[in-house]
Amino acid sequence: xxxxxxxxxxxxxxxxxxxxxxxxxxxxxxxxxxxxxxxxxxxxxxxxxxxxxxxxxxxxxxxxxxxxxxxxxxxxxxxxxxxxxxxxxxxxxxxxxxxxxxxxxxxxxxxxxxxxxxxxxxxxxxxxxxxxxxxxxxxxxxxxxxxxxxxxxxxxxxxxxxxxxxxxxxxxxxxxxxxxxxxxxxxxxxxxxxxxxxxxxxxxxxxxxxxxxxxxxxxxxxxxxxxxxxxxxxxxxxxxxxxxxxxxxxxxxxxxxxxxxxxxxxxxxxxxxxxxxxxxxxxxxxxxxxxxxxxxxxxxxxxxxxxxxxxxxxxxxxxxxxxxxxxxxxxxxxxxxxxxxxxxxxxxxxxxxxxxxxxxxxxxxxxxxxxxxxxxxxxxxxxxxxxxxxxxxxxxxxxxxxxxxxxxxxxxxxxxxxxxxxx
Ligand SMILES: *Cc1c(COP(=O)(O)O)cnc(C)c1O
Numbered sequence: 325x326x327x328x329x330x331x332x333x334x335x336x337x338x339x340x341x342x343x344x345x346x347x348x349x350x351x352x353x354x355x356x357x358x359x360x361x362x363x364x365x366x367x368x369x370x371x372x373x374x375x376x377x378x379x380x381x382x383x384x385x386x387x388x389x390x391x392x393x394x395x396x397x398x399x400x401x402x403x404x405x406x407x408x409x410x411x412x413x414x415x416x417x418x419x420x421x422x423x424x425x426x427x428x429x430x431x432x433x434x435x436x437x438x439x440x441x442x443x444x445x446x447x448x449x450x451x452x453x454x455x456x457x458x459x460x461x462x463x464x465x466x467x468x469x470x471x472x473x474x475x476x477x478x479x480x481x482x483x484x485x486x487x488x489x490x491x492x493x494x495x496x497x498x499x500x501x502x503x504x505x506x507x508x509x510x511x512x513x514x515x516x517x518x519x520x521x522x523x524x525x526x527x528x529x530x531x532x533x534x535x536x537x538x539x540x541x542x543x544x545x546x547x548x549x550x551x552x553x554x555x556x557x558x559x560x561x562x563x564x565x566x567x568x569x570x571x572x573x574x575x576x577x578x579x580x581x582x583x584x585x586x587x588x589x590x591x592x593x594x595x596x597x598x599x600x601x602x603x604x605x606x607x608x609x610x611x612x613x614x615x616x617x618x619x620x621x622x623x624x625x626x627x628x629x630x631x632x633x634x635x636x637x638x639x640x641x642x643x644x645x646x647x648x649x650x651x652x653x654x655x656x657x658x659x660x661x662x663x664x665x666x667x668x669x670x671x672x673x674x675x676x677x678x679x680x681x682x683x684x685x686x687x688x689x690x691x692x693x694x695x696x697x698x699x700x701x702x703x704x705x706x707x708x709x710x711x712x713x714x715x716x717x718x719x720x721x722x723x724x725x726x727x728x729x730x731x732x733x734x735x736x737x738x739x740x741x742x743x744x745x746x747x
Contacts, residue, residue, distance in 0.1 A: 325657060327664040334734035337661065343654050343725060349374055349642065350572075350727045355708070362709045362732045366724035367518075367546060367688050370572030370639075379638040383630050394630075400637070402630050409633065410620070412640040413580055416571075416648055417544065417563070418554035422588050422619035426567070426636060427600070427628060430545060430579040433564040434464045434512070436623050437581070440593045441539040441561055442510045444472050450508045452500065452538075454492060455484040458518050461543055465512055481508060490677045490692075491522050498532050505536025513540075515563070516547040519714060521678035521688035523551050526558035534559070545569060548580060550655070550686035552648050555582050562587070570687075570724065572639040577632050581620045588619040598625030642726070654725035656682045661730055662689055662723055665737035671744045677718065688722040690714075693744075700743060707739045 327333070338344050350371045353361045363371060386398035395403045406426050414424040428436065442451065449472070451465050466476040481504060483497050501508065511533045516523045526542055533540035542563040547553050549570030555563055563582040567573035587593060595616070599607055601624045603615040616622045643651075659682070666676060666689070673694040679685045693700060694717070701713035712720040723733050 325660060327661055329665060329668050331731070331734055334661070334730040337657070337730035341654065341730070343646065343650060344729065346642070346646070347727045347729060352727065353710075359708060362728075362736055364721045364723060364728065364732075364736065365710050365712045366572075366727070367550075367569055367720065367722040368712055369568055369575060370549075370570055370724070371727055372574065373572060373638050373642055375641070376574070376635050376638040379634040380631055383634045387630075402627075405630055405633050405637075406624075406628060409636055409640055412644045416640070416643055417548055417565075417580070417582060418552055418558075419556045419582055420585055423556060423582050423585050425581050425620035425624060426578050426633065427581060427621075427624040428579055428626075429576070430543075430564055430566040431460045431464055433579045433581050433623070434461060434541075434543065435468070436596055436625075437541060437562045437564060438464070438468045438510070438512075440595045440623075441541055442468055442472075443594065444474065444509050448507055448509050448537075449474055450479045450481050450504065452481040452483060452508050452511045452513075454513055454517065455482040456517060456519050457512075457514055458543065458545065461512065461514065483513070490520055491679060492517075492524065494525060494528050494532070497529065501532050501536050501538070505533075505538060508536065508538045511538050511540045513542055514546065515542040515544045515553055516551060516686055518546050519690065519718065519720075521546075521685045521690050521720070523547065523679070523684050523686055526553055526555070526560055530559040530561075544580075544582075546688070547686065549643065549648075550688075552652055556585065560584065567636050567639070571636070571643075572726070573636040574632065577635060578628065581623050583620045583623065585619075588622075591616050591618075591622075595623065596625065600624040600626055600628070651725045655687050655723075658723045658725055658728060658730060658733060659685070659687050659689060662721065662733045662737060665734065666691065666740070669737070669741045669744055671741075673744055687724055688720055691719045691721060692717055693719060703743055704736075704739065709736050709739060711736075 386394045390397050409426050410424045411421045414421045469476045469479050530540045540560045542560050544563050544565035548565040561584050565580045568577045597614050601617050601622045606612045675692040677690045677692050696717050698713050704711055
């Protein structure tokens with residue numbers, strides 16, 4: 325697409341945007357005087373759909389009016405509440421309904437999935453992560469290693485960018501697996517890196533991991549609702565993500581789980597159990613020996629918080645109405661516009677570390693600014709622009725196709741340019 329560096333052009337793109345109406349379906353944060361913020365942190369906490377309140381009210385009403393009968397008699401019976409969500413979520417991540425469920429929260433799910441897919445032996449026990457893994461994932465993995473009696477200093481293998489580079493190269497992963505694959509039990513990789521915004525080739529990672537019989541798991545916290553990971557086709561063994569980032573389901577909301585169908589019917593996989601991954605048909609007989617459910621539901625433990633599920637339903641209904649194809653198409657145009665404008669700034673202080681190829685990134689652009697400190701982030705917020713600061717020198721800026729406009733992107737980069745020139 326040929327971009328132009330003008331406000332008029334940005335406005336024209338908004339006019340031609342068939343998804344522009346969606347912005348009005350979200351609450352846009354405002355200051356105390358009612359002025360809207362330009363919100364570029366949907367990668368951290370997605371905005372609230374205006375319908376969320378109605379969905380929550382429905383469950384509050386059903387609880388008030390029906391009490392425990394709501395499990396069966398609610399408008400959306402609580403017992404089966406997650407099933408509709410699994411179908412919609414499966415479409416978002418490119419999976420079959422049996423492969424997906426919504427349960428627990430992300431870090432908890434990483435642990436539960438490692439119970440099943442990290443089965444170390446004396447000789448095959450290492451876990452590989454990317455060097456810039458999200459802290460929670462690193463802590464989870466290190467604690468799993470220790471739990472099994474291994475020393476992370478020796479058994480945690482890192483896939484690092486080369487010296488002087490910030491992005492990961494797939495050929496370096498290939499090399500590590502060739503050299504150490506026989507000792508590595510599990511690859512647990514952030515499919516879309518939270519810091520650089522790099523979207524990795526999941527299918528290649530799965531092929532490389534499987535070539536040495538390693539299990540391959542993907543953290544999709546920054547991918548779900550952002551890019552199209554085609555999880556079933558990618559052949560990764562499992563994945564987990566949260567629903568409060570691009571999936572707009574509210575702070576601390578529940579997580580998504582993907583179990584590839586090749587494992588869906590394997591009841592022998594080690595796992596932790598609770599009544600919610602026991603066979604639905606006999607769950608309430610209460611006396612049956614544990615009979616694990618097939619598919620991703622086999623990793624549920626507790627009966628889920630319906631109020632959180634209701635917020636997820638409000639959001640997924642919007643995703644379902646629009647579809648990831650259209651969202652992704654707009655996303656590529658919107659983020660491309662931001663990148664184009666940033667390149668127009670004549671300053672050697674700015675370095676975009678996110679991949680240039682739209683197929684290797686999602687919405688997020690990570691901008692490294694020479695000699696910058698958190699002050700820059702503060703100045704942006706004085707102009708009503710919310711971005712996300714990462715030490716030591718990176719601003720993450722995320723135009724989200726659901727609710728950000730081309731005009732906002734233009735305004736943001738104009739302010740950013742001013743700040744770059746005044747320093
Ligand atoms: C956001 C995020 C988390 C957060 O985990 P919670 O358990 O939901 O607090 C973990 N890992 C990654 C990669 C994330 O982006």
